[in-house]
Amino acid sequence: MGIKERKLKHKEDLKQSILDAAKKLFIKEGYQATSIRKIAAEIEFSPTTIYLYYKDKAAISHALHQEGFKLLASQFSILAHIDHPFERLKAMGRVYMQFALENNDFYELMFNREEPLDCVDEHWEEGEQAFRILLMVVQGCQQAGYFTQFNAESFAMFIWSTMHGLCTLKIKGHLDQVVKRKMVMQDIDDAFTHTFETFIATLEKLK
The missing domain is CATH 1.10.357.10 (Tetracycline Repressor, domain 2)
Structure with missing residues (x-):
C-alpha cells in the first residue's frame, strides 16, 4: 500500500471512528446532550479534527x-x-x-x-x-x-x-x-x- 492509499485509509478509518463514537453517545446520552467535544473525547482526538470532516453535529447525524x-x-x-x-x-x-x-x-x-x-x-x-x-x-x-x-x-x-x-x-x-x-x-x-x-x-x- 502506497503513501496515498495509506492516507486515504486513515481518513476513512477516522471518519468511521467519529460516526461510531457519535452513534454510541447519541443513544447513550441523547442527541441534545452529545457535543462535538464529547465525541472528540470518545475517540481521543481534538474537536478541531472532527471539524475537518463534519461541519457540525447535525452533519454527523x-x-x-x-x-x-x-x-x-x-x-x-x-x-x-x-x-x-x-x-x-x-x-x-x-x-x-x-x-x-x-x-x-x-x-x-x-x-x-x-x-x-x-x-x-x-x-x-x-x-x-x-x-x-x-x-x-x-x-x-x-x-x-x-x-x-x-x-x-x-x-x-x-x-x-x-x-x-x-x-x-x-x-x-x-x-x-x-x-x-x-x-x-x-x-x-x-x-x-x-x-x-x-x-x-x-x-x-x-x-
Missing part, C-alpha cells in the same frame, strides 16, 4: 442516517430473488422488522429523529430510494391483482406507516407493556410476529 439507509438497502437485496410480488412484499416486511430490531440505533436516527433531516435539501435521496423500492413492490402486487382499488403511492405509505408503528412500539417497549399487562394473550415475540402476520393476511385479502 445525517452521515449516520445515510449509513443506516445503505445498510437497509443492502438487506433488501434479497427481494431480487423472489419472483412472486406478494411474497416479495412479505419478505420486505420481515427484512424491515429484522433491521429495526437488530439496528435500533440506526432505526432511531433514520425514522425517529428530526436532526438528520436538517441537512436534507429539497431531495431526500436515501429516503426516496427506500420508498421507491416499496412502491415498486406494491405496483408489482397490483399487476398481480392485489390492492387494485387503491392508489399505489398512498397504499405504499399505508404499509410503511403500519410497519413503522409496529417496529417503534416494539423498540420503545410499549408492545412489551401490552403483553405484560395481558392486553393480548401472546408472549412478547409472538405478539410482534403475530401482529405482522395478521397485517399480511389482511393485505392478502385486498384483491
Whole structure:
C-alpha cells in the first residue's frame, strides 16, 4: 500500500471512528446532550479534527442516517430473488422488522429523529430510494391483482406507516407493556410476529 492509499485509509478509518463514537453517545446520552467535544473525547482526538470532516453535529447525524439507509438497502437485496410480488412484499416486511430490531440505533436516527433531516435539501435521496423500492413492490402486487382499488403511492405509505408503528412500539417497549399487562394473550415475540402476520393476511385479502 502506497503513501496515498495509506492516507486515504486513515481518513476513512477516522471518519468511521467519529460516526461510531457519535452513534454510541447519541443513544447513550441523547442527541441534545452529545457535543462535538464529547465525541472528540470518545475517540481521543481534538474537536478541531472532527471539524475537518463534519461541519457540525447535525452533519454527523445525517452521515449516520445515510449509513443506516445503505445498510437497509443492502438487506433488501434479497427481494431480487423472489419472483412472486406478494411474497416479495412479505419478505420486505420481515427484512424491515429484522433491521429495526437488530439496528435500533440506526432505526432511531433514520425514522425517529428530526436532526438528520436538517441537512436534507429539497431531495431526500436515501429516503426516496427506500420508498421507491416499496412502491415498486406494491405496483408489482397490483399487476398481480392485489390492492387494485387503491392508489399505489398512498397504499405504499399505508404499509410503511403500519410497519413503522409496529417496529417503534416494539423498540420503545410499549408492545412489551401490552403483553405484560395481558392486553393480548401472546408472549412478547409472538405478539410482534403475530401482529405482522395478521397485517399480511389482511393485505392478502385486498384483491
